[in-house]
Amino acid sequence: MRTKVTALLVSLAALWIFAAWVTVRDGLNLAWVAVYNSNVAQPSESLLVELQKERRLTVSRLVSPVLVSSADLSAQRSRTDAAAGEFRRLASSDTLRFAATDELRKRIDRTFRQLDQLRSVRHAVDARQVDRGKAISAYNGPIDSLFQTYYSLATLDDDQLAKDTRTLISLNWARELISREDALLTGVIAAGRFGQAEVAQFTQLVGAERNVMDLAKSDLEEPLPDVYQRLQKSAALSQLHSLEDLVAQQGRPGLRAPVGGEQWQSASSAALNQLHDVVSGAGETMVDRATPVAVGVITRLVLAGVLGLVAVIASIILSITTARALVRQLEKLREAALELANERLPGVVARLAQGEKVDVKAEAPPLEFGPDVIGQVGAAFNTVQETAIRTAVEEAQLRQSIRDILLSLARRTQSLVHRQLTLLDVMERRESDPAELKDLFRIDHLATRMRRNAENLIVLSGASPARAWRRSVPMVDVVRGALAEVEDYTRVTVMPMGETALLGRAVGDVIHLLAELIENAVSFSPPYTMVQVGGQVVASGYAIEIEDRGLGMSAEDLEATNQRIADPPEFNLSSTARLGLYVVSRLAERHGIKVSLKASPYGGTTAVVLLPRDLVIEGGEDLPEEETESGLPRRGTGSRKIALVGAPEAVSAPVQEVVPVPRAPEPPRPLQSVPPPPGDADPDPDRPAPSAGFTPSGLPFRVPQANLAPALAEESRNGDEADDEEDRSPEDIRKIMGSFQSGTRRGRSEAAKLLGDEEDNL
Template sequence: MRFRNASVRSKVTALIVSLILLWAFAAWVTLREGVNLLGAATVDSQVVEPSEPLLVELQRERRQTIARIGAGSRGADKALRDQRARTDAARAEFAASIDSTAVSLAAEDSLMERIADVRAELAKLDQGRKSIDSGRAGGAQAAAAPYNNVIDSLYQMYDSVAAFDDKEIAKDGRTLSQIHLSREWLARGDALMAGVFARGGFTPDEHAEFITTAGVFRHTLSTAMSQLPDEDWTAFDRWMKSDPATRVQAMEQRLIQHDPRVGPLPVDAEEWRKATESTLADMQRVTLAAGDRLAERIVPIAVGVVVRLLLAGGLGLVAVIASIVLSITTTRQLLAQLRKLRDAAHELSDERLPRVVERIGHGEVVDVSKEVPDLDFGDNEIGQVGQAFNAVQHTAISVAAEQAELRRSIRDILLSLARRTQGLVHRQLTVLDVMERRETDPEELKELFRLDHLAIRMRRNAENLIVLSGSSPARTWRRSVPMLNVVRGALAEVEDYTRVTILPLGDVVLVGRAVGDVIHLLAELIENAVSFSPPYTAVQVSGQLVANGYVIEIEDRGLGMKPEDLASANERIADPPEFRITGTARLGLYVVSQLARRHDIQVRLKASPYGGTTVVVLLPQDLVEVDTDPHPHEGEASPALPRRAVAVAERAPATHNVRQLKVAADPARPQPLPQPVRDQPRQAPNQQPAPRAVPARTGESEETVEPKQPEFTPGGLPLRVPQANLAPALREEGPSTLDDTEEDDERSPEEIRAMMGSLQSGTRLGRTEAAKLMGEQPGGDS
C-alpha cells in the first residue's frame, strides 16, 4: 500500500534501479573497463574540476601573503581579506563536491586517501593564516609553507586520478599532470618575486631559491612537452612563443644573472606582475583544453566497451536500455505536464481568482477569456485533464464574478433599505415630537418618550446598515457641539441608558463634521458595555484632554474578556477584514472600525482593574476644540437627547430634573445644560448607585430631599416607581407609590390640580425658553 501511494517519480526510479542492477549483474565482467572510464569521468567532474579554482585562489593568496610580508606589514589588509574570502568560497565548493556519493563510488582507495590528505592540509590553512597575521610565521618561505603543502597534496591527488586502465590514456594524463605541476613552479617563482619586489631586492637565499624554482619550471615543462601528442604539443608550443611567455622567460633570465648584492633589480615589478599573470592564465587555459581533448579521446574507448557489452548482452540488454530510456523520457514529460498543471492551479487559486473578485467588487468589468487563458497540454490523457481544468477555472472565475456582483448588489439593497428606513424613522421622530409637545397626560407622555427612544435606536440600526454598505449616514453638523451633548446624544441611542453615569468631560467641543459619527461610535461602544455587564452594575463614561487629542473612556464592571479576545477585537478594529454578508457576529466592532477609520480615531479595548473592560477612544486634535464661549453655538442643531427625559428623571440617582432635560432636547439649537455632579465616587460592581439629592421645586425650602432607595426586579433591573422623585409637597399630598395594576385610583381635586399645575408650568417654561433660542416669541399656554 505504501508503494502504491508513492509518487510517479519514485516508482519510475525504482524501476530504473532494478533494471540497472540486473544489467550490472549480467555484464559486470564486460562492463568493468567501461565502469572504470565512467568513474574517471565522474572523478574529473566531481574532484578535478572543483579543485582547479581552489588551486588558482591558493596561488593568488600565497602571492599576496608573501608580498605583504616582504613589505614588512603584519595582519591582513582589505585586498588580502577579500582574497581569503574567495579562497574559502572555492574551498567550500570543493568540500561539498568531494562529499558526494558519486565520488565515493567512482574513486579508488588510493584516490580517497589523497582526498583525505587534501582535507587535512586544508584544515591546517586557518592556523597558518593566524601565524602569518601575528608575525610568528617567520620569513616568506615559512609563510608560503601552508599554501605549498595544500597545493602539493592537490597534485598528488591528480596523479591518482590519472591512473587509467588504458595505458595510452594513462600516459597522456600523467603528462598533463606534469605540465600542470610546472605551472605551479612558475607560480611559486612569481610569489617569491612578489616578496622581493615589495622589499626592494633579493637576499642571497631568495636569489638561490628563485634560480632553483625557475630551473625546475623549465625542466618539468620541457620534459612533459616532449611526451605530448602532436595536437597538444602544437597548442603548448604556440603558448610558449606567445608574447607574455617570452617576456617572462627573458625577465627570468635577467633575474637569474642579477647579482643580489649590486644595484637595483633589473626587472620592473608591474611589468613582471602583468606578464606572469597573463602567462599563468594562458597556461591554465591551454592545459584545460588539453584535458578536454583527453576526455574526448576516452569517448571512443567507452563506445567500444558498450559495443562489446551489446554483443555480450544481446537483445536482453537492448530491451533493458530501451526500457530505461523510455521510462526516463516518459517520466520527464509526464512530470513536466503535471507540474505545469499544478502551477496553473496554484496561480488560479492564489492570484487570478482573488484579483478578479477584488476588481469585480470595485465595479470593474472583467473579461473572463482574457483573465483565464486556456492551457494547452496536447491530446493525450494529461491534455484531457488540462481541458477539464480549463472548464473548471472558467466556471470558477464566472462563479466568483457572479458572487462578487451578488455581494455588491446585496450591499446596494442594504443601502437602499437603510436609507428608506432612515427616512421613515426621521418622519416618525417628527410625528412623535409633535405629539409629545401637545400631550399633557404624564402617563401618555411617558409612553410617547418610550416610543421616541425606540425610534432613535431604530435610526441607529438603520445607520449601521448604511455604514456596513460602505456609505455614510446623512446626519451632519456644521458647527461645533459640546462634548457633554455628544455623549448625551450617544446615550439617547442606548437601550439601558439608566445604568450609564457620565463623569466630568471638561469644557471641550467636537467639530461639527465628526459629531454624527462620534455619537454613533460611542453609542455602539456604550451599548456593548451595557449589554455585556451584569444589570446591577453601572457603566461610567469619562473624558479629558490629553497630549494627542481628547480621550473618552467607557468602563463597565462586567466579567471582562480574555487576553486573546481583547487582542482579536483590537486587531479587528485597527485593521478590519472585508465585510461579508455570510456572518453577523461582531457587526458592532465592524461599524466602530469603519467610523473610527473615517476620522482617524483610535479605539482600543483593555482590561479594567475593576474586573470589566475599558474602551479608550482617542479623538485626534483636529476634531476637538476648547470651549471658550460660555454660550452655545448659534444656528446649529445639537445632538438631540431622547424625548424620554421623564424616564431619565425617574432613575435614581437623578442628575437633572425633567424640565432641564426637556428644554435641552426640544430646541433645534443646542441649549447649555448643567454639568453632571463632579467627584462622583466609583461604586463596586455589586453595589447599587448611591442616591443623590433631588432639588426641591421653586418656592419651597432649600433643603434637599433624599429619594428612596430604588427597588429592583428579580432580574436585577430597577423597578420604576411613579412620582418617586416629585417635590416633597406633591408626595405628601398623595401616596408615595402607586400600584401599577390599579387603573382607577381615587385622587382629590386638590391633588389633581397640584399635579396638573406643576406639569403645565414646567411645560410652559420649557417651550418659552425653546422659543427664545429659536428667535421666536414665546407662545401661550397649549
C-alpha cells in the first residue's frame, strides 16, 4: 500500500515538474528574445553586412583588378573575419545554448560550417580559378544559413511578436536581394557588358525583391505604422526601383549596362543603408515590446505553477494521511488475522483438547474498523473469525464425540474379550483332549491379540488401558507378555534380558508398546527370517532392542518416522496408514520412554526402546505392592502369569505352536510340554523345567509352578511348603502330579456312574 501510494505521489510530482518546466520554458522563450537579439541577431547583422561588402569587392576584383586592389579586398576580409569571430563567440555562449531550441542550435552550427568554407573560396578567388557567378554563389551560402537562423528566432509563443519578427526577417531578406542585385550589376558594369544569363538573373532578383518588399510593408502597416510610412515615402527606394526598371528594360546579353557605376552604387548604397536602419530600429522596438509580454506570461505561468505545486502538495498530504489511515486499518486487520491464526485459534483448540468449554462470543470479540470499505472488510473478518472459532469448537466436539465412541466401543470390545478369555480359561481347564486343547490355546491367542486391538482404540481415544500391576515384573516376562500378543511369535528370538524388573504401573503399556514394535518387525521381514529381542541396562535406564532382517527403510523414512514418534501429531481419522506408530508414540509419551528406529547392519531395521531409570529395578529385587490412588493395594498375580486389574485374564509367555498358558493363578492343569520360543532364557535356572513325559492316556505331565513369574516362584519356594518341595526331584514331582490327575479322573468317572445309578433308581 505504501509503495503504491509513494509511486503515485512520485509520478504526480514528476508530472507537475515536467509540465511546469515546459510551461515556464515556453514563457522564458519570450524573455529570451533579448538574448537572441544580443547573441544572434545583432552580431549576425554585422556579419551579414560585411559578407555583402566582401562579395561585392570580390566580384569587382575578379572582373578588373584595377578597380579593387588586393589591399582593399584583404582589409574587407579582415573585417568579415572579425565579425564572424564575434558571431561565433556570442552564438556559442552557454546562455544562448541554454535558451536556444534544438533547431536553432543546429542552424547556428550549419552557419559555422558555411563560414569555414570561405577560406577555400578566397584561395580560389586569389588564384582566379572561379568566375564572378560562382563567387557570388559561394558567398550566398553562409548568408542563406544566417537567414535560416533568423527564421528559428521567429518561433515565439506570442503570435503577434512572432509574426512581426518574421516580417522584419522578410524585410531584411529584401535588403539581401538588393545586395545581390548590386553585386551582379557591379560585375556587369566592370566587365563592360552583360553575360548570357546575367540579364535574366538580374530581372529575377528584382522581381523577388519587389514581391518580398511589398509583403513586408503590408505586414508592417498595422503593428509598425511609422516604419511602413517611412518605407512608402523613401526616396532612396524610389530611385533604386527606377534604375532597376531601366536595367531590366534595356539590358541585353553582350551589351553594356544602361546605367553608370557611380549612379548605381549611389542608389543601391542609399537603399541598403536605409533598409538596414529600418530593420535595426524595428528589431529594437520588438525587443522592447517582448519584454513586458514575456514578464506577464512568465507571471501567469509561475502563478499557475505555484498553484499546481500547492495542488500537488495538498494531494501528497491528503494521500499520505489517507494512506496512513488505510494502512493503519489494514495493519490492525492483519494483526487481528495473525493473532487469530497464531494465538487465539490454536489456544482455543488446545483448550478444547484439554476438555475446557469455550465461549465463542468471548473468544471472537468484534473489531471496529469504521463504516468505510475497509470497515466492511473488517466486519467480514469478524464473521470469519467467529465462524473459524465456532468451527474449531464444533470440530473439537466432533473429535471428542468420536473419541468417546471409540472409547465406548473399545471398552465394550474389551469387556467381551475379557469374558471370552474367561470362558476359554474354563474350557481349557476341563478339556483333556490334546488336539482340542491346542485349538483352544490358539483361540486364546487370537483373543489376546483382539484385546490389544481394543486397547489401541482406547489409546487413540486418549484414555488409558485398564491393565496395571501391583508388583514389579521381570523384564523377560514383560517381553514374553508382548510376544503373547503377536501373531507370528515363533519367529521371535528372545535374548537374555538380565536381572532387571519393570515397575508394575508401566507393565501393561510397555507390553503393548513392545507388541506393536515386534508385530511391525515380524510383518515387514521375510517369513524365513528371525526377529531378535534383547535388552540391557544402560546409563540412562534400560534399553530394549528389536532387530529384524527385512529390507529396511530409507534415511528419509527413518527420519520421518522418528520425528513422528518423538513428536506425534494430532490424531486424524484420515491418517490410518500408521496407527501403530501413533499408539507407540502415545504410550511412550505417557511414561517418558524414548523410542527410535535406526538402520540395522543386517539390512533391516532396529527399534530401540529406552526405558527411563525410574521405571526399572536392577538386580531382580522385589518392590512392595504399589498402591492405587485411593490407597488400596493393586490386584496382582500369584504366579508367573500377569493378571489384569478388573479383569480375570492374564498375559503369559508364549510357547511354540501353542497359545499362552492359562491366565490366572489357578490349580495346575494339563499343558502340552513344548519348549519356550527360540532364544528365550529362563530367568530362574533352579526352577524345574517341564518334562517331556506323558501319562498312559497320552496327556502331557504338567510341572507345578513351572509358569510362575520369578518373583512369585521365589515367594512360593520361601513359603511353608517350599522346604518339603526343595528335596523332591523333578521325576518325583511328575509322578505325584500324574497320580493326582489319575485320581481326579477316576473320581469324576465314579461320581458320574453314581449319578447315573441314582437316576435309574428314580
